[in-house]
Amino acid sequence: MGPEVIAIAVIAVVVGATLQRLSGMGVGLVVAPTLALALGPQLGAFVANATTVCSGGLIMLTVLGDVDWRRWWVFAGAGLVGSIPGALLVRELSTGWLSIVIGAVVLGALVLTFTSPRVPHVQGRGLPWLTAAAGATGGFLNTASGVAGPAMVMYGRFARWPQQAFAATMQPTFMVFGLLSLTTKATTGAVGLDALPPLSLFGAIVVAVVAGIRLGSLLARRVSPEGARRLAVVLAGLGALSALGRGVLELVG
Template sequence: MTTGIVIVAIVAILLGSTLQRLSGTGVGLVVAPVLALLMGPALGVFVTNSTTVVSGFLIMLAVIKDVNWKRYLIFMPMALLGAIPAAFMVRELEAAWLNIVIGSVVLISLALTFGTPRVPHIQSHALTGVAGVVGGFLNTSAGVAAPAMVMYSKFSRWDQRSFAATMQPTFMTMGIFSVGTKLAVGATTIDQLPPWWLFPIIVITVVGGIRIGAWLARRISIDTARRVAITLAGMGGAVTVIRGVLMLA
């Protein structure tokens, strides 16, 4: 792994962690397409999943009083159901197709999440379970669970403060499921993992991003943070799709 790859990865993780502290989401959307380009799709998403475990845990400590544990406990078993078939898909797909899947998921998710007009109000445990399954599948296959959760929050009219807080343990646990299932089915092996010293760097970078996000939270709006996340994620998703298509060609 070259110094250039490490530096770009650190910048992406720093930005994603900052945006996640500001708005509740951001790590997956920003980091997944960038790391997929730098490290290859399977390993890039694996490292993204590892990053969401760290960021979700650390941010959760700051917002834990606002977490809706009832919804979290519905999300979790359903997320595992989504993670298992996604891990097998990652194992079987070629790198080119994985790039296309990751980039397409990011782009389609952005369009659905931020381009969808007001949706009907639906409040049910079934919808919560479906969001957990879809989120678990997308997180494991593409490193991007946030859009499924944001769509669910729109349907359920979930308060932003509680939603952002609850997403932290949710993303943390989904990340654990994603890492565990992919190691279990052989979609990612121990030999393929990046050098051990990258993981302490990820932790330090996430801590830095959280601190920057907390500082910026008093100075910029959530809408501004989301626009930045959308722009960065859209660019990364488009480039990832293009790379996959070129690999096929």
């Protein structure tokens, strides 16, 4: 693995962690398609999962008082249910098809999340079922593509979840989704441990996450959460289009 690949990964993680600190999401959206291009889709999504574990855990420490732990437990349990088929899908798909899946998932999720009309308000008895469905979908998408954020954003819209509590709860949620994805991929053979990048890359990612969180804290007074989300969407869209194009070229080439 050359220094240029490590540099690309570190820059993507710094940007993603900064946007995550500002808006509550961004690591998966930005990092997953970028690392899929730099490292390949299987390994790229795996490293993106490891990044969300680190970023979610560190940011969570700053927002513990706003986390809705009752919903988090549902997300965690349902996320395991979704993560297993996601790992099996990664194991069976070729590199080209997996690149297409990652690109299509990110693009489709962005379109659905940010262009769909006003959704109905789900409450009462329907809310626990919606919470479980969102957790399972998020776990599946996070394992298959490294991106769970859009599924959770849609849940937040249906549940009319206030932004502060939503952004706080997403941090331990993304952390546990990342842990589930890493575990199920390793145990199902979706990503071989012998194919992992050197430990130095993971060390660089930890430093990049810390730097991104710090940068996000410094920018918090100047950049609105909505502005950060818009930037995350643009960067994620560009990365997803590139991953999709790469997958198509691999299949037809």
